[in-house]
Amino acid sequence: MKETKIAIDEGIGSSLWTKYEPWQLSQLQRLARFDPERLETILNTVWAMYPQLRAELTISAVEQGELAINEATRVLGLTRKDIEHRVDMFREADRA
Secondary structure, three states, rough: OOOOOHHHHHOOOOOOOOOOHHHHHHHHHHHHHHHHHHEEEEEEEHHHHHHHHHHHHHHHHHOOOOOOOHHHHHOOOOHHHHHHHHHHHHHHHHHH
């Protein structure tokens, strides 16, 4: 994965833990537009570390209408019925 020259020159990024701040998400969205391959690498690293997160976010995206069930079946390798069941479970957990 390539880093920006600024980050390398300044020695930035040595902290082991960074708290979430809203600007980080907007900068990741910007990165997606200008360097999608780099963001893809970042996301695949996250998915490898937290495999259940990918499934959770996919089901959440279906529930919120951001992702079609057919697309979710491709992403997760599950049947339509499995996706629908998981969306129902997600909704029940959200209500609780």
